[in-house]
Amino acid sequence: MYYYIFESPKNSRERQLFEKIRDVARTFGIAGEITQSSPARTPDELTKMGLEKNYSTIIAIGTNSHINKIITRIMKEKPEYPVAIGLIPTDPTSSLSKNWSYKSVEEACETLKYRKVEKLNVGLIDPGRFFLTSAYIFSRKPIKFYLDVDRWQAEATANLIQIFSNLTVEVEKFDFEGSKLKAAINWLVGKSNEKVERSIFRGKTVKVSSDKVLPVYVDNEIVARTPISVYRKLKVLNVIMKRDKVLPDKTHDAEDQSGERN
Amino acid sequence: MKQEKIGTVVGSTVHLTGALKDSSEINIFGSIEGEISSETKVVIEDTAMVKGPITAPVIIISGFIKGSVIAQEKLELNSSGKIHGNIETSDLLIHSGATFIGKCTMPNKEDKGTETGEEIENEQEGKDSELIEGGEKEEDE
Numbered sequence: 001m002y003y004y005i006f007e008s009p010k011n012s013r014e015r016q017l018f019e020k021i022r023d024v025a026r027t028f029g030i031a032g033e034i035t036q037s038s039p040a041r042t043p044d045e046l047t048k049m050g051l052e053k054n055y056s057t058i059i060a061i062g063t064n065s066h067i068n069k070i071i072t073r074i075m076k077e078k079p080e081y082p083v084a085i086g087l088i089p090t091d092p093t094s095s096l097s098k099n100w101s102y103k104s105v106e107e108a109c110e111t112l113k114y115r116k117v118e119k120l121n122v123g124l125i126d127p128g129r130f131f132l133t134s135a136y137i138f139s140r141k142p143i144k145f146y147l148d149v150d151r152w153q154a155e156a157t158a159n160l161i162q163i164f165s166n167l168t169v170e171v172e173k174f175d176f177e178g179s180k181l182k183a184a185i186n187w188l189v190g191k192s193n194e195k196v197e198r199s200i201f202r203g204k205t206v207k208v209s210s211d212k213v214l215p216v217y218v219d220n221e222i223v224a225r226t227p228i229s230v231y232r233k234l235k236v237l238n239v240i241m242k243r244d245k246v247l248p249d250k251t252h253d254a255e256d257q258s259g260e261r262n
Numbered sequence: 263m264k265q266e267k268i269g270t271v272v273g274s275t276v277h278l279t280g281a282l283k284d285s286s287e288i289n290i291f292g293s294i295e296g297e298i299s300s301e302t303k304v305v306i307e308d309t310a311m312v313k314g315p316i317t318a319p320v321i322i323i324s325g326f327i328k329g330s331v332i333a334q335e336k337l338e339l340n341s342s343g344k345i346h347g348n349i350e351t352s353d354l355l356i357h358s359g360a361t362f363i364g365k366c367t368m369p370n371k372e373d374k375g376t377e378t379g380e381e382i383e384n385e386q387e388g389k390d391s392e393l394i395e396g397g398e399k400e401e402d403e
Binding site: 142151152153154155156157158171173197198199200201202 | 269270271272273274275276277278279280281282283284292296
């Protein structure tokens with residue numbers, strides 16, 4: 001039996017989309033209990049209620065923030081029976097949409113009906129904030145970041161730190177062409193004026209601190225502030241995948257830097 | 263859709279201390295104080311500075327290393343590369359302009375023993391003397 005948690009619609013277009021999902025789900029024979037978040041009933045509370053009712057399939061429909069709150073509650077509750085989560089992201093620019101975007105409502109419902117479940121990695125930002133894709137820290141000007149990963153520490157001057165759920169860490173520093181003449185020449189010949197200096201690491205635990213306190217984002221939502229500790233939970237969340245999707249980007253492949261598995 | 267496994271990349275603005283291990287390739291552009299080991303390949307770029315031992319099947323060095331280097335399969339020292347430390351490898355390539363200060367050990371593939379730089383030198387001396395002796399004999403004849 002399916003348990004649907006819709007986000008509160010932001011506009012009439014979204015309201016129509018949600019109506020259509022309900023209708024199509026019914027025609028596909030995957031109708032279930034429909035709930036909708038509101039200021040009075042948060043996604044967190046609705047997920048808890050669904051788990052108390054022993055629903056084995058929870059469908060999260062909405063923005064990444066909404067979906068991540070549902071994932072966080074499922075991970076915190078640790079239900080003894082297997083629970084699968086189906087995702088219908090509504091923000092096409094979000095990181096979740098890269099792996100769970102659907103051409104039509106019919107395609108989404110067919111995926112949910114087919115119920116091809118895979119266990120995916122989940123990242124945990126201490127204390128108790130889970131994410132399925134990535135978390136990031138951004139500074140407009142390059143600043144010093146301090147990373148403490150497993151058995152090494154690093155000091156990096158960077159603009160962006162991105163931490164994926166399998167604890168691959170990408171550190172990026174952007175360099176812009178200082179000379180206006182060179183910038184103009186680059187523009188004329190179609191060369192970029194921005195150079196990206198990138199570092200890539202992997203670990204089991206990552207601690208990040210910075211010279212100044214910076215917000216930590218998961219899909220445009222601030223979930224913490226530096227310093228943070230991030231952990232990985234390997235293959236812990238059952239997620240309904242699209243049938244043609246073999247593996248989502250960076251949410252799989254959990255081999256750590258010593259080649260071991262947790 | 264499966265993504266290729268990304269190795270470790272230490273950028274030029276990164277200073278790392280500690281033991282860096284990876285089952286896949288490691289590329290170093292920055293500075294490292296500590297041990298580096300990979301199950302496949304380590305590439306030390308010309309901007310890199312490493313103080314510590316490096317172990318991998320294949321190691322390519324264009325930067326500065328202060329420490330021992332153990333490459334089970336191949337070690338390549340490019341013209342900009344500098345090694346201050348002992349090396350151990352079965353296949354060695356040093357380009358013109360490179361600096362190597364240390365002792366070289368090469369496992370003998372036939373009897374699976376090892377030959378140190380000194381032993382190789384001594385053996386070479388022996389061969390030279392044999393040749394000279396042979397030459398003298400020819401002259402005598």
